[in-house]
Amino acid sequence: MTALAPSPRGTGGHDRRSRGAAPLPAVRTLLRGLPTLPAVVLLTVFLAGPIAYCVYYAFTNMQLTGASGTSFVGWDNFTRALKDSDFINSVKLTLVFVVGSAVIGQNTLGLALAVLMQKATKPVRALISGVVIAAWVLPEVVAGYLMYAFFYNQGSLNSLLDAVHLPQQNWLYTMPILAVCLANVWRGTAFSMMVFTAAVNDVPQELEEAAEMDGANAWQRLWRVVLPVIRPSILTNLMLITLQTLSVFGLIYTMTRGGPGNKSETLPIFMYQQAFQNSLIGYGTAIALVLLVVGALFSVVYIRLLKLEED
Secondary structure (H helix, E strand, O other): OOOOOOOHHHHOHHHHHHHHOOOOHHHHHHHHHHHHHHHHHHHHHHHHHHHHHHHHHHOEOOOOOOOOOOOEOOOHHHHHHHHOHHHHHHHHHHHHHHHHHHHHHHHHHHHHHHHHHHHOOHHHHHHHHHHHHHHHHOOHHHHHHHHHHHHOOOOHHHHHHHHOOOOOOOHHHHOHHHHHHHHHHHHHHHHHHHHHHHHHHOOOHHHHHHHHHOOOOHHHHHHHHHHHHOHHHHHHHHHHHHHHHHOOOHHHHHHOOOOOOOOOOOHHHHHHHHHHHOOOHHHHHHHHHHHHHHHHHHHHHHHHHHHHHHO
16 A cells, blocks of 8 residues: 655644745734824824814804704805805905915025025024024014014014104005015025025035036026925925915914904914804804815815826
8 A cells, every 4th residue: 555645734834834825915004103103192192183173163063152953054154165255354364465475585685594594604503593593482472472573563573664754554454464464474485594504504505516517606506406306395395384474363463463453464363263252163163174174285285286296
């Protein structure tokens, strides 16, 4: 009778290989993500949770006072906003505030300071950096009071204009949105300056030297060499300062409270007034959700531009 060959399973090699085999892909992914679990929990509780409540309340008629209960009203709050002339005005003023104080003001001034400080002496760089960063580290409310003292009818600006015999006016009454834009530029330029200083310092010196040898002047070197190299930093800075400027509340509220009338009433101010002064929590939350969506759209646009730049 022919003896049967021993089965490979009987050697025990397969069992040893099974015991020493790598874990399944799903298990490996779970193990790799385990260290991030605390961060995910915190983000869920303190970010996703409030956003979910915001979405829910935006579709209700919740009020702080004068209501017997809260009921679901669907898209009524958003329809009301589109028909509300004050809401449309706040959207326009928000765009003016963001474009004027962030996209143009902080971005341009921060880049100019970064380029000029590259050529300045060390004491001058230290002085300018100290002055600019001092405005940035101030709490928003403190900066608002300082700017109020500068722009109001008997403030520092009119005193300076009076000293040189120039016409004066109540800036917070005649041009409130311009005043808060300039205040936000003064306070926020330091961040852009630091981003651009790091980016400009990383530009290869050989590129500028080659352009200079080809006869390019300082402006041409900036436009054709420096700016193309630091374009990703420009887009990143624009995204960050845009999102920060969209949420500015304390500075404007301290200076003008959205007034006079609604001439400086941006979306955060309008949202606060509807939710807490008029007690319309549902309507105010709908405005907050619109602001959140606007910020998300800006982020998507900037991220898309960054990806195109990388490609």
